[in-house]
Amino acid sequence: MTFNYSRRVYLADTDAAGVVYFAKGLEICHEAYEESLVIAGISLEQILSEGKIALPIVRAEIDFLRPVFCGNRLLVSLNSSQIDDSEFAIAYQISHGDNLERVLITAQTRHVCIDPQIRRRIDLPSTILDWLARFK
Numbered sequence: 001m002t003f004n005y006s007r008r009v010y011l012a013d014t015d016a017a018g019v020v021y022f023a024k025g026l027e028i029c030h031e032a033y034e035e036s037l038v039i040a041g042i043s044l045e046q047i048l049s050e051g052k053i054a055l056p057i058v059r060a061e062i063d064f065l066r067p068v069f070c071g072n073r074l075l076v077s078l079n080s081s082q083i084d085d086s087e088f089a090i091a092y093q094i095s096h097g098d099n100l101e102r103v104l105i106t107a108q109t110r111h112v113c114i115d116p117q118i119r120r121r122i123d124l125p126s127t128i129l130d131w132l133a134r135f136k
Helices: 022-039 044-050 126-134
Strands: 003-008 057-064 073-084 087-096 099-112
Touching: 003 022, 022 044, 022 057, 022 073, 022 087, 022 099, 073 099, 073 126
Parallel strands: none
Antiparallel strands: 003 073, 057 099, 073 087, 087 099
16 A cells, blocks of 8 residues: 655755755655654654664665655655565655646665664564555
8 A cells, every 4th residue: 555645845845946955855755754654653762762673774766857846735655665574665756746647756765674783684573564564
């Protein structure tokens, strides 16, 4: 099931040319990822405070297909896929909120699960596996 996240583009998201700054594009994607975790009942606050796992991004790519301007309404669609026991990917498609067929941005991030104390890969916990299954 695809997860959808709606958001407006703010002035702070844009660069001197008046379009979304490339790093902000990835930040918008990450907001959708975090919101999907909340909707699935996963508390980032709890994960961070327990210190048992971390899910760092090890690869990110983004393609701007059309300019995105301040005031635009966006719909971020997210789908996840498990790569192996310790890694997953998220594909993002950002469309103009008024015209969902008008794709503005595509992006992908890859995450690994690590033990933050020893900085080594570990298996994804059941909560993340459940999240992956929910938002395939």
